[in-house]
Amino acid sequence: MELIGMLDSPYVRRVAVAMLTAGVPFVHRPISLFRHIDAFSKINPLLKAPTLVADDGTVLTDSGVILDYLGCVFPNIAALSPSAPPLRLSAARATGLALTTMEKAVQLHYERxxxxxxxxxxxxxxxVAGQLDAALAALDREAPASGWIAGGNLGLADITVACAFGFVGGMIGDLVEAGRFARLAAFSGRAEALPAFRQAPAEDGVVAPVALPH
Incomplete structure (x- = not known):
């Protein structure tokens, strides 16, 4: 499988970190939507990252769609989301807030x-700035002071939250009062210290390593 897109996209990074965490082998191709338009359009004319090229050549678009498919194929990806309804609800709540954070932060970044x-x-x-602030404030209130959102090991909700906050700090940090979100910053810092996050930093042009199967 090939994951197409730059890791400075929180959506691409979300998928890459999940695959690395779960030990799903893939090849990462950091093709830019802006600098490598011709190369990207040959793979996916929609010009949308992340793009996943499955082993049979099928091209998938959208991080949620990609992760849903991967969860059907790889049990370790499915295990990143809790099955018990109360924990699933908490994870879904955090994921929705984090995806909103990504969307609004990307809009502000592109606008500028x-x-x-x-x-x-x-x-x-x-x-848009108000929507972003509301999402960050909610994540800050609800981020666990220790451990992870659904308890136990790091999950997809945690990955999504940390990737969202990392993008905010890296791309529009001057537009956001980061000091207001100390609890969220501490939570994201715990995630960023993990090997999968360090192997897929939110940087332009970095190539994520091939994951070792668990």
Missing amino acids: ALRPPEKRHEPWRAR
């Missing part, structure tokens, strides 16, 4: 990086 100042719409930017 790609749209000319004279074409920016301040009421829309303020709305």
Whole structure:
């Protein structure tokens, strides 16, 4: 399998860290949606990262779709999500907040990086910033002071939360008062210290290593 996309995307990194954590072998190809448009479009003309090329050549788009498929094929991926309803609910809650954080942070990043100042719409930017702040505040309140969201080992919800917060700090840290989210920062710091996160840092052009099967 091939994972296509740059690790400075929180969505690509989410999939890469999950696969590394679960010991799912894959080849990572850090192809940029902006610098390598022709190369990316030959794999996926939708130009959407992450893209997964399955062993039979099928191309999948969207991190949630990719992880859902991987969970059906690899028990270790499925095990990253709890099966007990109360724990599943907690994990789903955190995942939804984290995916919203990613979406709004990416929107703010692209607004600043790609749209000319004279074409920016301040009421829309303020709305997105408010949504991002609300998501971060909720994650900060609900992040466990120790351990992981569903108890036990690191799970997909934890991976998603940490990847979201890492993107915020790395790409739009100057727009966010990071000191307001100390509990979330400590939680993400615990995750970032783990081998899978260190092997797939949120950096442009880094190639994630091939995972060793568990």
